[in-house]
Amino acid sequence: MMKKKILVVDDSATIRHQEMATLNSAGFDVVEAVDGIAGAEAIEQSDDIAAVICDLNMPRMNGIDMVMRVKSAPRHAKLAMIMLTTEGQGALLRRAKDAGAVGWIVKPFNPAQLVAVVKRVAA
């Protein structure tokens, strides 16, 4: 059975490494992008990304703007996009939800919880 592909988007290599190690161990194929523009382009150029884990504060394009750009294309209406960020302010969660994100995780993430969330949304 083909592995589901997850895109992780974060300007921190430390976080991308942690995400990749966690999700690889859980049986996912993981690709990475270093900021919102690279993340959006990776999604636009691919047809097999099952879910996206995305930071908020990044250079060039932040995570919410990335979600808005991706969701502007009808073919990505059902793509699950989850924010992973240090931010916890309610107003930001609502902005992400309005943009089309399906979830929000405050760093640092619990590996078991991350896997559970990804398994749920990438099903």
Next chain:
Amino acid sequence: MNNRDIIDAIVTGCARELFALHDTELTAAEEVHEPHDYVTVIGFYGESMRGALGLGIDRRIVTRILEQYADTNHFPVGAEDFVGETANQLVGRVKNRLLAYGVEFGIALPMVLRGIEVHLAKSTSEVWPYRFSSTEGAITVWFDARIEPGVVLEHSEGPTDTIACEGEVTMF
């Protein structure tokens, strides 16, 4: 408690929480050996408060923490990136605590300082250093805050906007 007391408690508490996740216990220290091997600064900007949080950390601490991420399947995590991300998470925790006091600010990207040695001055009226020792070396956090005149930090007793906590998962 005055503004300084509140921020002292928040910053030191957040630093201890964050490094405890890496099995590093921090003990308050009067002085630490400087300069640190790694120094990073991350800015923040808001209407009532703006400035920067700095983090200095000794190499042995970083090396030990990164060993747990050693993985033959991926590139090794760089020490500088780790230090920058740690400062990011630290200021994020501080921000989330300050939300309960009515303070909001945006967070910039961390900048790891290279090629310079940083010696922190003794506490000034605006730059507040917090020095810690651990079994593997020292850490210094400093909070360089410009608080608008007249701003008094008061913990909100009434309804406030929700604040998601570290590690919390919210599905919409």
